[in-house]
Amino acid sequence: MEKIVERFLSYIAIDTMSDPKSTTVPSTDIQFNLLNKLKAELESLGLEVRLDKEGYIYSTLKSNTDKPAPSIGFIAHVDTSPALRGGCSNPQIVNYTGGDIRLNDEYSITEAEFPILKKLVGKTIITTDGTTLLAADDKAGIAEIMTAVEYLIEHPEIEHGDIRIAFTPDEEIGRGADYFDVKGFGADFAYTMDGGELGEFEYESFNAAAAILTVKGKSVHPGTAKNVMLNASYVAMEFNSLLPAQQRPEYTEKREGFFMLNEMSGDIETASLEYIVRDHDRLKFEERKKLMQSALDYINAKYGNVAKLELIDTYYNMGEVVKPHTEIIDLAVNSMKEIGIEPIIQPIRGGTDGSRLSFMGLPCPNIFAGGHNFHGRFEMIAIEDMKKAADLIVQIAKNAVNLKY
Numbered sequence: 302m303e304k305i306v307e308r309f310l311s312y313i314a315i316d317t318m319s320d321p322k323s324t325t326v327p328s329t330d331i332q333f334n335l336l337n338k339l340k341a342e343l344e345s346l347g348l349e350v351r352l353d354k355e356g357y358i359y360s361t362l363k364s365n366t367d368k369p370a371p372s373i374g375f376i377a378h379v380d381t382s383p384a385l386r387g388g389c390s391n392p393q394i395v396n397y398t399g400g401d402i403r404l405n406d407e408y409s410i411t412e413a414e415f416p417i418l419k420k421l422v423g424k425t426i427i428t429t430d431g432t433t434l435l436a437a438d439d440k441a442g443i444a445e446i447m448t449a450v451e452y453l454i455e456h457p458e459i460e461h462g463d464i465r466i467a468f469t470p471d472e473e474i475g476r477g478a479d480y481f482d483v484k485g486f487g488a489d490f491a492y493t494m495d496g497g498e499l500g501e502f503e504y505e506s507f508n509a510a511a512a513i514l515t516v517k518g519k520s521v522h523p524g525t526a527k528n529v530m531l532n533a534s535y536v537a538m539e540f541n542s543l544l545p546a547q548q549r550p551e552y553t554e555k556r557e558g559f560f561m562l563n564e565m566s567g568d569i570e571t572a573s574l575e576y577i578v579r580d581h582d583r584l585k586f587e588e589r590k591k592l593m594q595s596a597l598d599y600i601n602a603k604y605g606n607v608a609k610l611e612l613i614d615t616y617y618n619m620g621e622v623v624k625p626h627t628e629i630i631d632l633a634v635n636s637m638k639e640i641g642i643e644p645i646i647q648p649i650r651g652g653t654d655g656s657r658l659s660f661m662g663l664p665c666p667n668i669f670a671g672g673h674n675f676h677g678r679f680e681m682i683a684i685e686d687m688k689k690a691a692d693l694i695v696q697i698a699k700n701a702v703n704l705k706y
Contacts, residue, residue, distance in 0.1 A: 370462025374491025437672030
């Protein structure tokens with residue numbers, strides 16, 4: 302398991318940012334820089350590898366037992382968030398004894414802002430230098446899968462069924478499952494290694510939709526505007542005011558859903574608001590979309606059909622698919638306990654590739670990768686927690702032998 306740090310540091314040095322405005326697949330060519338490296342690494346371990354033109358890697362560590370065992374997949378994504386540039390070439394390794402962690406003259410990871418630090422006292426933490434994100438999301442997951450697979454190869458006395466491996470592009474922009482070959486992957490079920498702190502295990506996600514409001518106004522000279530001008534930006538603002546202010550991400554937690562205004566643009570003639578809509582409960586999710594439609598109807602009744610609303614469902618709560626398969630849940634939870642990890646079972650306040658893959662026929666809960674403070678310069682991860690994640694993959698593979706699925 303000692304190679305896990307070396308692997309992780311080599312992966313995070315490669316910038317693999319995805320681009321939500323791109324129409325290519327994958328959204329950025331730079332993701333192939335890591336994909337090609339991973340392909341070569343898997344081949345060096347003696348595995349057959351398929352890297353397709355869409356940027357998906359598939360590989361298999363074949364079963365070494367005659368006992369019945371399901372085919373289990375482990376999945377991680379290569380891309381990083383567009384929120385901040387990647388390519389972390391100057392990471393810091395800190396033997397953490399408490400207090401704030403200085404990144405540079407401008408930025409620090411403080412205990413006041415990030416109380417999770419208190420759980421990491423006594424561990425060795427990898428951080429950025431404050432100029433990039435770290436990319437533990439999800440290159441930690443990649444390093445953990447690679448290291449666990451290598452360990453199983455080096456320890457043939459550990460019996461296991463087929464272990465399916467997949468590395469995907471564009472998860473951060475919601476396209477990670479778009480071209481995933483579920484049939485070709487060949488797993489009975491899978492786990493994404495894409496969670497946060499040690500012990501996190503998630504088999505429920507948000508139901509999610511994108512909402513785009515467009516408003517057409519009427520521009521005239523402001524000196525003669527009375528009873529003629531219709532300012533599209535004001536109308537858009539009025540629409541937004543009809544949504545409950547306390548149901549925004551900054552005011553919600555746990556199983557509470559929200560509306561989030563993600564992007565806005567506008568002038569007198571035209572205005573656009575882009576939202577994400579989230580709720581764990583399917584009925585409440587549908588009610589949120591109905592509320593937006595009611596707000597639209599009010600605006601159009603008042604101003605004369607000047608606005609349009611496009612609502613696009615993006616993924617659903619994977620719990621609908623995963624919960625009936627209690628053996629998948631029990632396998633992960635019991636494996637954690639056996640190696641001294643206390644499971645933290647909670648719904649994801651977000652989504653993973655597993656959310657969509659579950660509805661594509663591949664039940665796919667999410668397991669911790671060990672990182673914290675994703676999508677920014679304050680991202681960090683404890684080396685000990687990465688090693689525990691790799692240990693867990695091995696334990697799951699071991700415990701799956703004779704599992705009835």
